[in-house]
Amino acid sequence: MKTILALAAVLLMNAAPSFAAEPQAEIIRQAETAAKAWIALTDAGKYGESWERAGTFFKTGISKSTWETGVRSLRAPLGSVKARELKSTEYATTLPGAPDGEYVVIQYETQFENKKSALETITPMREKDGSWKVSGYFIR
Numbered sequence: 001m002k003t004i005l006a007l008a009a010v011l012l013m014n015a016a017p018s019f020a021a022e023p024q025a026e027i028i029r030q031a032e033t034a035a036k037a038w039i040a041l042t043d044a045g046k047y048g049e050s051w052e053r054a055g056t057f058f059k060t061g062i063s064k065s066t067w068e069t070g071v072r073s074l075r076a077p078l079g080s081v082k083a084r085e086l087k088s089t090e091y092a093t094t095l096p097g098a099p100d101g102e103y104v105v106i107q108y109e110t111q112f113e114n115k116k117s118a119l120e121t122i123t124p125m126r127e128k129d130g131s132w133k134v135s136g137y138f139i140r
Contacts, residue, residue, distance in 0.1 A: 030132050032104070047067065047071050058133070075139075079112050081111070081113075083110070084108045084111075087108055092104075
């Protein structure tokens with residue numbers, strides 16, 4: 001009887017993650033959808049709205065007015081987006097300088113009107129309610 005219970009416990013422990021875990025491709029798809037909606041606001045110059053729609057970690061790290069001023073000064077010299085192509089996606093649960101959580105680091109090769117080649121990094125994070133919201137944005 002003990003052998004049967006032990007075997008059942010092992011089977012349940014091994015089976016549980018497959019029921020509870022979301023496939024990584026689905027996680028990445030959800031994060032990409034959130035990133036695309038957010039970057040569309042930024043591309044349109046709706047910087048205040050992009051701050052409003054960002055994640056908790058983003059909003060606690062930078063005030064709305066500081067974000068608006070900073071991103072405006074960053075993006076204005078670049079001009080409008082001419083092309084944006086997905087370069088990579090990476091799921092992570094830890095990132096330097098950020099709390100543990102679920103992240104997808106998304107990188108795009110982007111061509112702006114006044115900059116032929118830039119690397120944009122957009123990092124959505126899963127919020128406590130399960131939604132994905134941008135927690136970081138960088139251009140190189």
